[in-house]
Amino acid sequence: MITLNKLLENYKTFIGENFPNHLNNFIKNEKGNPAGARAQAVVHSLLQSNQVNVSIHEDPSTGGADLLCEYYYNKFLVEVTSLVSEAVVKKSKIPDRISNEIKAHAFSQITTLLHRKASHKANQLVNDTYPTVLAISSEHIANGVLFSNHSVKEFMTGVSKIRIDSVDNKSKYQDITELQASAFLRQDSNGNIEACRKSISAILLVQVNDDSCKTIGLLHPEPEIEFRYELLPNIPFLRIRPWPIEENKIFCEWIIENPGSFNCYYYSFKPNRIL
Structure with missing residues (x-):
């Protein structure tokens, strides 16, 4: 097990030995976006821990997704992006440092930040060959709250509200959403729910810590190319069932019952296996 800083240094050595044409570009990107470089190293490590062969895919001249993943005859792409800590602090209202004073903090979900990332990346990830997974990372100390099961559900359905109907002097509570900041859903001109951002087959929310990550x-629900979640068996995924939805009601379920985020410790990188 190694630290995040050690992982990054090990990653640069790994790239230099296995993908030398990409090393200079990675170092250049690291100088401009250190958190983004750490995020790519973390996600690459996470994918290797799931027994997936991972190659550097991004073309320095034309762009494209960062990583190409292969497990026997199955291939998928992964684009890695990171949230700016200052933006997370501003939106969540949670300081990114530990105070010596014991205080209770009210906080806000960062669904709109996640939605902005997905919207920005969707047009870049149009690909007619392989499914594409978007990995969004954060190094904020409150990631356990901001990337919780509840946060994932709200990102799927959009910011939710509680509606209270009074019938026969009895109150009826119902969760409703206008799909504001939903990752994959929107309303059409008739008010019906439809899928959008279909170039993204799945999204990973990655909590970056000093010695491990949680995902x-x-x-x-309706991507251009479906991603086989079985290729990442340790990661719990939320999905919509049934799809298409019925009566404009959205129901979500976890692939893994009562899941917690998958915790992955950092280890030195290994060359890809021969499949």
Whole structure:
């Protein structure tokens, strides 16, 4: 087990030995976006821990997804992006440091930040060959709250509200959503729910810590190319069932019952296996 900083240094050595044409570009990107470089190293490590062969895929001249993953005859792409800590602090209202004083903090979900990332990346990830997974990372100290099961559900359905109807002097509570900031859903011109951002087959939310990462995911209900979640068996995914939805009611279920985020410790990188 190694630290995050050690993982990054090990990753650069790994790239230099196995994908030397990509090393200079990675170092250049690291200088401009250190958190983004750490995120790529973490996600690459996470994928290797799931027994997936991972190659550097991004073309420095034309772009494209960061990583190409292969497990026998199955291939998928992964694009890695990171949230700016200052933006997370501003949106969540949670400081990114530990105070010596014991205080209770009210906080807000960062669904709109996640939605902005997905919207920005969707147009870049149009690919007619392999399913594409978007990995969004954060190094904020409150990731356990901001990337919780509840947070994932709200990202899937959009910001939710509680409606209270009074019938025969009895109150009836119901969760409702206008799909604001939903990862994959929107309303059409008739008010019906439809899928959007179909170039993203799935999303991973990755909590980056000093010695490990925790990951949880969402599956697109109607992607251009379906992602086989069995290729990442340790990661719990949320999905919509049934799809298409009925009577404009959204029901979500976890692939793994009562899941917790998958915890993955950092280890030195290994060359890809011969499949």
